Amino acid sequence: MSAFSKSRIVGAVEIGTTQVTVLVGEVAGSRLNLIGFGEFPSRGVVKGVVVDSKAAGEATHRAIDAAEKTAGARLQQVFLAQSGSHIDGFYHEAIVNVGGLEGRVSAFDIDNVYGLAKQKALPPGRCIVHYLRRPFYLDGTLSPSPEDIRGDRLSVGVWHVHGDQHRIADGVHIIRNFNLPVTELVLSGLAAGNILTTPEERQHGVLVIDLGGGTTDFAYYRHGRACLAGVAPVGGSHLTNDLSLGLRITEGQAEKIKLLHARATVTAKDRVDSVWLNGDMGIGDRRFPRMTIEQIAAARTRETLEVVRKKLGAVYTPAETLAGVVLTGGASALPGIEDAAARVFEVPARRGVPRVEVIEKLRDPSCSTALGLLHQGISQQREGEATRTQAGLGSKLKNFLDRLATV
Numbered sequence: 001m002s003a004f005s006k007s008r009i010v011g012a013v014e015i016g017t018t019q020v021t022v023l024v025g026e027v028a029g030s031r032l033n034l035i036g037f038g039e040f041p042s043r044g045v046v047k048g049v050v051v052d053s054k055a056a057g058e059a060t061h062r063a064i065d066a067a068e069k070t071a072g073a074r075l076q077q078v079f080l081a082q083s084g085s086h087i088d089g090f091y092h093e094a095i096v097n098v099g100g101l102e103g104r105v106s107a108f109d110i111d112n113v114y115g116l117a118k119q120k121a122l123p124p125g126r127c128i129v130h131y132l133r134r135p136f137y138l139d140g141t142l143s144p145s146p147e148d149i150r151g152d153r154l155s156v157g158v159w160h161v162h163g164d165q166h167r168i169a170d171g172v173h174i175i176r177n178f179n180l181p182v183t184e185l186v187l188s189g190l191a192a193g194n195i196l197t198t199p200e201e202r203q204h205g206v207l208v209i210d211l212g213g214g215t216t217d218f219a220y221y222r223h224g225r226a227c228l229a230g231v232a233p234v235g236g237s238h239l240t241n242d243l244s245l246g247l248r249i250t251e252g253q254a255e256k257i258k259l260l261h262a263r264a265t266v267t268a269k270d271r272v273d274s275v276w277l278n279g280d281m282g283i284g285d286r287r288f289p290r291m292t293i294e295q296i297a298a299a300r301t302r303e304t305l306e307v308v309r310k311k312l313g314a315v316y317t318p319a320e321t322l323a324g325v326v327l328t329g330g331a332s333a334l335p336g337i338e339d340a341a342a343r344v345f346e347v348p349a350r351r352g353v354p355r356v357e358v359i360e361k362l363r364d365p366s367c368s369t370a371l372g373l374l375h376q377g378i379s380q381q382r383e384g385e386a387t388r389t390q391a392g393l394g395s396k397l398k399n400f401l402d403r404l405a406t407v
Contacts, residue, residue: 009035009073011180012374013060014081014188015171017045017214017237018330020059021370022067023362024075025378032378034358036071038063047214047233048084050170057174064178078180079377080171081369082129083188083215085233086164092120093157098138105138105146109154117158125165130187132159135223144223159228161187184377188369189217189229194379195372196326196352199224206323207316207345208352209308210369211331213237217369218308220316228315232307236331239300246296247288253277258334261290262297265336301334305344318346325349328368 007028014021024036040062044052068074094116100106118131136143138151146154168185175182193208202221210217212235219229239262244254261275268291275293278285309316324347327337332351341349354363354371362371 009071009076010374010377011064011067011075011078012081012191012370012377013064013078013175014083014370014373015045015050015056015060015174016042016081016083016212016369017048017235018042018212019366020056020063021367022060022063023367023370023374024067024071024073025374026071026073027378032375034362034374035073036067036069037362038066038068038070040066042213045214047235048212048231049086049167050174053170053174056170057177060174061178064180075180077183078175079184079186079373080175080182081188081191081373082163082168082171082185083212083217083231084163084167085215085231086167087129087161087187087231088126088163089159089161089228089230090120091157091159091228092117093155094119095153095155098151098154100148103150103152104148105151105154107147110136110147113154113156114158117156118160120160122160122162126162127165127168128160128162129168129185130161130190130229132161132226132229134158134225134227142223161229186373186376187217187219187229188212188373189219189231190226191370191372191376192217192328192352192368193219193221193226193229193326193372194376195354195356196328196368197221197323198355201323201326202226204322205320206326207312207321207347208326208328209305209332209341211235211304211327211329211337213330216304216308216329216331218311220312220321222320228312230311232304232311234304234307235329238304239297239331239334242296242300243293246292249277249286257288257293258297261293262334263294263336264298264301264334264340266291266294266298267336268294297334298336298340301337301340302344305341309344316345321345321347326352328352328365330366332365 012023019042022038026033040059043059044055050056096113134157136146137155138146172182192210203224205222208219214235216232240254244251273290274287325341338349
């Protein structure tokens, strides 16, 4: 009997820079019901990387406990989001001569070229998080499903997403310390991307940008598939720091100014227009030029988005991104963020909305990754079950996570 024919309680855990988010889902057959939610301010995490395992573990435990209480059930397994400044990627392509009967592409040709494209050595201390396969090309022509088509040379490219094995192991250890098995690792950008976009948008080309507290995750889709994904080591906390330095105030005060008055684009016209720090105009309250606040915020926002575009490189083209840019994450709430993104990427931009029915709380941009993680983790497990006899995916993932547990 398939594991998916029985009801299971699964959790999606995102250990972010500013908060830990946990969703609980009940999986019964092909259905996924959201039954629990928990969050807690993050501790011991800098730029998506665990720097204090004890503090991060305590925050994660609080979030998991809250989620289990609202669900009225205990987690049986966990899908863990992957982010952090240590995440990187590279591209590798392979070409094979078609060896099928009558010069037609066989299943062996497809498996062979894909396997060769994945065979590139990683730097020491790194491990693979995802292989993102791009479409096949037959004799230089795009061929999404090349099997049984006549041709001479079959090629495919793969984007290898990899991370520091010690950093990844730190997150796995935190979950396993609660006697919970980690069964899937999913890149945060992909998790958000797959819940915020439709198959049609992914076919036409769409870029998803998740603006978090310490990092910005992104996933770029073309021809219906994620062709590139990664992490930029900048986020909303960097904007807070810029305001703190520029206005000469504490980070707590800068965070307040950011939430109340910052914009991703400059709209202030009058240099004498000002805002109050506390708003009571009492002793200790201070005034700041609105234009200065907006200029600082707009400059940091543009720089963050330009970092993402630079990481995409020549793969990104406005002409092949017809569905535009989708923005999510806590920092995407900044007014004017759509206009700022549209200018940098030269395509329309919008804030993302989950493509599934959820309660209002889970429609908040800060929940996009966890929500997508739960759906993506279930999807990957189903794909793993379907291909297990052919590729040994399930055992390979288990061995990979077991190796991480000993790091």
